[in-house]
Every structure is written in structure tokens, then in C-alpha cells.
Amino acid sequence: MHLEVPLKSEAYRKIFSQKGLVDISPLESDQxxxxxxxKLLQSLMRCLSEESEDSLTEGIIQPREIYLLLKHKSEIKPSPTLEEINQMLDLLSSPLIGCVGITNDGYYAIGSxxxxxxxxxxxxxACKN
Known part of the structure; x- marks a missing residue:
């Protein structure tokens, strides 16, 4: 299960602290x-990449606009919240990742x-070496 959906080691405390027959269902919510x-990362990057070809917005859109686009197109159910979108945008626009750019007007894709x-x-x- 960990190879498919890696969890933090602290998530596994939920099962290692059990006695007797181990129930792995407590891991489901973390997974x-x-x-x-x-899915949000993929949907968000796809959304920004698709919007980068828009002549009106020139690919720069606000989190609220991303929310509206993902709400109707995304496979994420329930729809992602604005907070989830902002957190993912923060990650993707961080200097370390740098897949999303940010201006005063919004966010845009840097690459595909x-x-x-x-x-x-x-x-x-790098983590494995």
C-alpha cells in the first residue's frame, strides 16, 4: 500500500499502536x-497550462477562477476548496518547485x-540517493 500511496511515518502509528489483530482502515483517510x-496537483497544472493559451487572460488567472474551472471539469469530488487550491498554488509557485509563476494579477503555468x-x-x- 505504501508503494502506491506513500504516507508519513506518523500516519502508521495509528496501526502500530493497536493490540491484537491490526485494522488498517485508520490509514484510509490519510491515503x-x-x-x-x-489529483488536485494534476488538475491545477492542466488547468493553468490550458489557460496559458487564452488570448484574453494571457494565462494569468486567480485562485477563484481556478476553483470555478475545476468545479466543472475536475474529477475531484467533492470539488476542491479555495483553501486547497491556494495551498497547492503556494507549493507549485515556491522557488524550490517553480512550476507556477505569480504576478499581482494571478497565477500562470511555467511549463507543462x-x-x-x-x-x-x-x-x-535526490531523496533516494
Missing amino acids: LKIIRDG LSDAAQKFEFYLK
Whole structure:
């Protein structure tokens, strides 16, 4: 299960502190959160990449606009909250990740979803070495 959906070690305390037959269901909510975050990352990057070709916005959109776009197109159910979108934008626009740019007018994609995947893959390899 950990290979598919990696959890923090503290999440596993929920099962290692049990006595007798271990019930792994307490891990489900943590796993669902990670899966949801992954879908949000993908949906958000796809949304920003698609909007980058828009001549009116020139690819720069606000979190609220992203919310409205994802609300109707995303496979994330229930729809992502504005807080979740802002947290993901903070991660993706951080200097370390740098997949999303930010201006006074909003956010925009820097590269594609594939570029973001390569960046995360690089950091994954760095963690393993």
C-alpha cells in the first residue's frame, strides 16, 4: 500500500499502536488525502497550462477562477476548496518547485505538466540517493 500511496511515518502509528489483530482502515483517510492532493496537483497544472493559451487572460488567472474551472471539469469530488487550491498554488509557485509563476494579477503555468513531473522526479531521485 505504501508503494502506491506513500504516507508519513506518523500516519502508521495509528496501526502500530493497536493490540491484537491490526485494522488498517485508520490509514484510509490519510491515503485518500494524498490521492486527492495528487489529483488536485494534476488538475491545477492542466488547468493553468490550458489557460496559458487564452488570448484574453494571457494565462494569468486567480485562485477563484481556478476553483470555478475545476468545479466543472475536475474529477475531484467533492470539488476542491479555495483553501486547497491556494495551498497547492503556494507549493507549485515556491522557488524550490517553480512550476507556477505569480504576478499581482494571478497565477500562470511555467511549463507543462510534464515539466512539473520531471522536477518532482528529480527531487525524488535526490531523496533516494
